Amino acid sequence: MKSIWGRIGLGALVLVLCVLVAGMVWEPFAAREGQVPASSRVYTAEIIRDDFGVPHIYGATDADVAYGVAIAHAEDDFFTLQDVAAMARGRYGAIAGQDGAQVDFMYHLLGSRETAAREYPRLPADTRALFDAYATGLNDYAAANPGEVKLDRLFPLDGEDIAAGFALRQPFFFGLANVIGPLVAGEPLNREQGPAIPGVSPDGEAKPAEDTVSPVDAADSVTVASLPIPMGEDAAHAGSNAFAVAPEKSGGPTILISNSHQPWRGGVAWYELVVESGEGWHYAGANFPGSPFPFLGHNEHLGWTNTVNTPDMVDVYRLEMDESGTRYRLDGEWRELETRTVTLPVKLGPIVLPVRRDVHRSVHGPVIVNDEGAFAVRYGGIGNLGQLDAYYRLNKATTFDEWQSILARMDIPSTNFIYGDKSGNIANIYNAAIPDRVAELDGKPVNWRGILPGDDSRLIWPGPVDYEALPRYTNPASGWVFEANNNPFMDAGPGSDLSQDDFAPELGIEIKDTNRGSRGWRLMSEAERLDRAALERIKYDTGYDRGGYVARMLMEVAQSKPRSPDAKKARRMLSEWDFTADGIGEADALALLMIRPFMGADYQNGEWPDAKEELERATEHLMEHFGRLDPPMSDLLRLRQGEGENGVDLPLDGGSDTLRASTLWDVDDDGRLSVRHGDSFIQWVEWLPGERVSSRSIQPFGSATTRPNSPHYTDQAALFVQHKLKPVHFWREDVLAHAASRKTVTSAR
Missing domain, CATH: 1.10.1400 (Penicillin amidase (Acylase) alpha subunit, N-terminal domain)
Incomplete structure (x- = not known):
């Protein structure tokens, strides 16, 4: 009898061990196999680091420089670059567990890979060359440093992988998660001025969400109520300031101040760099992990910075489904709902669980099915990856007209652009690929902030509004522009500010202000001259205006x-x-x-x-x-x-x-x-x-925020807390005079 129970016990142990081993090894083999970039060219870049470890990357071609950007960034923060790469492959759950699986669900729901596969080949050849070179740099670093690799078969990457990362992350800068998260969880949508929201009764009272729908429920515990996906400035506490002052107001130079507010670590933490190629690409600024070029900064001729804006960029449609739940009605006809099953890896201790989920899509966009019904989501910039080319062209623009013509393509889906140049031009562009919505339908106004009927194709807008429809300031009489995530009607001072009445309500432009916005506007307006000293006082101001939510809080206290x-x-x-x-x-x-x-x-x-x-x-x-x-x-x-x-x-x-x-x-x-x-x-x-x-x-x-043993782990902190800045060595002779290290890197093939 003992031998029987012993054999049963041994068999159970073997079964447990088999399950454990399978859980530890299945995910890399099930993952999409990475591809080496098709190009067989050899890349060579020079990386010179200055006193603060900031990399200055040189190459004969732009692609050589992009290769060097990847190597330099990996030397400083390969840890975060791998997280971003895993997101771009739908495998972040294998690293970050349930939180990562939420990101992977969004990757599949938004069709990030499909967008990249469709749009990446359509980009100009020189842009694709940049992305392929960058991917090659990450591959070479991973091959040379296998002990740092966190996930088997994450590499090699190619340009399409890098593009898929852009496709995943770009919609979250204007708050897409604030809509998709509650829809997936079956919770009330919090959309200002928007009635008829799922989870909200006709009298406006929130219904209890007892049976919420979750993208992953390993141990029934994962929701998307708080997506860990990099979303730019925190959705609940958005921030950034930007200043541009013309020479006549500063008393001397054109001044551009970039004062971004981002997380200090992770996938949207800024990484400073300077790039210069023999093909005319020369730019100093900062990028996010996963990008071959800076997103803000300056070249010899001009520069810009960004702040997050929050126009209404997302529309929600209630679909009319048939009894089977597989077809939806559009213009009187039934159409098949696209449905596919995806496997999300969810790391749990030493094993990775495979969690199966269905994702849906209609002609409107991604579809979320919850206890209230089926809801399609459509958002500005959906299916467009033109920003990969637009940012590259902006980096190399030399005049305001050229720079603005690139922005006018409407390929960058959101964020304000604050601009200055050597000719004394300043500008503030409320950039947003706002959907080109109709104001009325059949003689009745359309409530774009509510839930739209999904059976009428006339409500499915084809693309964004024209650039000319957006609020923008060019060389205002005040001599300055300012932005702090405030509404765009308080950006240039009395007599120069735009009027809200001049812009259609269906644009959904935010009308709220921030303390930073109202206080900055007042301080800028009161200054007779905005020279360096005045701007430093304003930029480092710690005051609150005696109004708004602060005044209400104090009154209630x-x-x-x-x-x-x-x-x-x-x-x-x-x-x-x-x-x-x-x-x-x-x-x-x-x-x-x-x-x-x-x-x-x-x-x-x-x-x-x-x-x-x-x-x-x-x-x-x-x-x-x-x-x-x-x-x-x-x-x-x-x-x-x-x-x-x-x-x-x-x-x-x-x-x-x-x-x-x-x-x-x-x-x-x-x-x-x-x-x-x-x-x-x-x-x-x-x-x-x-x-x-x-x-x-x-x-x-510092420049190496995940390298505790690096001298550049925290070497800028003392200056930062003292309100001090360090020099940017834009010109090569200055770089050589302040070089702390210098080396040449060449691709492995």
């Missing part, structure tokens, strides 16, 4: 009736607060903790926090970790990265929605706030008449 003596004291302190986050006032730390949830609610039209509860929460936090309500704000707010010789733990200023931005943070075990999002890559560019362009820049950490 004053009216609250807190329970504890500490909270009552905190209420009094806030009543005397000076509306700054400069770290000087006794209530600054308290106000810092209070403001962020109210800002998030205001930005996202979310549920307004309870002032008394937030006051109690902030009070308890300060008393628990500091034993007082008035610790110096710099003791609370910290710039932290790593430990040991290259680690830093430095004081910060600024707050959520101040021009000096410390927007998002993690709460560490000691109660300190470790900032992870806010002022990130800052670049200050000046063109003086008759002189060559010059610029300065700074990052919160």
Whole structure:
């Protein structure tokens, strides 16, 4: 009898081991096999790193430079580059588990690979050459450093893989996740002015979402309510500032200030670089992991920066389905709903689980089926990968007319562009591939913010509006333009601002303002001259205007009736607060903790926090970790990265929605706030008449944010917290004078 049970036990153990081994090895073999770029050319690039480790990449051709960009970036942050590559292959769940599987679901739902396969071959040959060279650089680095590779068979990559990464990520910069996430989860959509939302009853009350639909439910625990996909500026706390000043207002140069607010680590953290080729590509700026070219910065002639805008770029259609659930009605005819089953890898400990999910598509776009029905989603820029070529051409533009003609192609789906050049031109373009919607149908206005009927093809717009329909400023009389994610009707000052009445409501242009927007507009408008000193004061301003959500929060705090003596004291302190986050006032730390949830609610039209509860929460936090309500704000707010010789733990200023931005943070075990999002890559560019362009820049950490042993892991942090910038060595003789290392890299074939 014992031998029988022993054999059964042994068999069960063998079965468990087989399942475990299968779970550990199946995913790489099931994955789409990578392809080496078709080109057989050999690439050669020179990489010179300056005192701060910033790579300056030179090559005979643009493709040589792109190869060098990949090598240099991999040397500094191959860890993140692999995450981005896995997203572009639909395999991120095999690295990041359930969070990664959510990204993979979006990859399949949006048809990112299909878009890349269709559109990449249509790009100009020199653009494709750039992407193939970049992929080759990543492949060569992976082959030379196999111990750093996180996922089997992730490499080789080709240009189409890099393009698929763009196709996946580009829609999330204008908030697509805010629509798709709730639809997938069967939760209410929070769309301003939009009635008839799934999950919301006719009287506006939210229905409980008891049986939500999730893209992955390994252990029934994964939703897309908070996608970890790189989405640019955090959806709930969007940020970025930008300034451009004409010579007559500055008293000398054209000034362009790029003040982006991005995560300080990960897939949309800025990476600074300078590129120069024998084919006329010479540009200093920053890119995101997975890009062969900078997204913002300057060349010899001109430059630009970006801020996120939030026009209504997404439309939702309710499909009329037949009884089988496989066909939908359009223009009186039944059409087959495209459905395919995909396998999502979900890493769970040492094994990777295969999770099967169906993804659907109609002629409108991706389709989400939940308990309320079937909903198709269509968004600006859908199916278009022209931005891969547009950014490349913008890098090499030499005049404002040429630069604007590229932007006018409407290939870059969103983000404001703030521009300056050596001729003294400045501009602010509300760039967005806004759907070309009809205002009326059959004599009735169309509510594009609501749920549209999916059975009428007249509501399926063919593409974006014309460039001429967008708000834009060119050389305004004020002599300056400014942007801080505010509405585009407060960007150039009194007498120069555009009027909201001049733009059609179906464009869906946001009309909300931010504290940064209103305060920056006022400070810029009040300045007689916007020279370097004045702009530095404005850029690093830590104040809040005495209005909007901050004023409402303080009013409700004053009216609250807190329970504890500490909270009552905190209420009094806030009543005397000076509306700054400069770290000087006794209530600054308290106000810092209070403001962020109210800002998030205001930005996202979310549920307004309870002032008394937030006051109690902030009070308890300060008393628990500091034993007082008035610790110096710099003791609370910290710039932290790593430990040991290259680690830093430095004081910060600024707050959520101040021009000096410390927007998002993690709460560490000691109660300190470790900032992870806010002022990130800052670049200050000046063109003086008759002189060559010059610029300065700074990052919160350094050029090698995932290499703790690198001297450039945190070597910019001390300057960053002191509001200082370092020089950008744009010209080769300056680079050689400040070279810390120099080498030549050549492709393996």
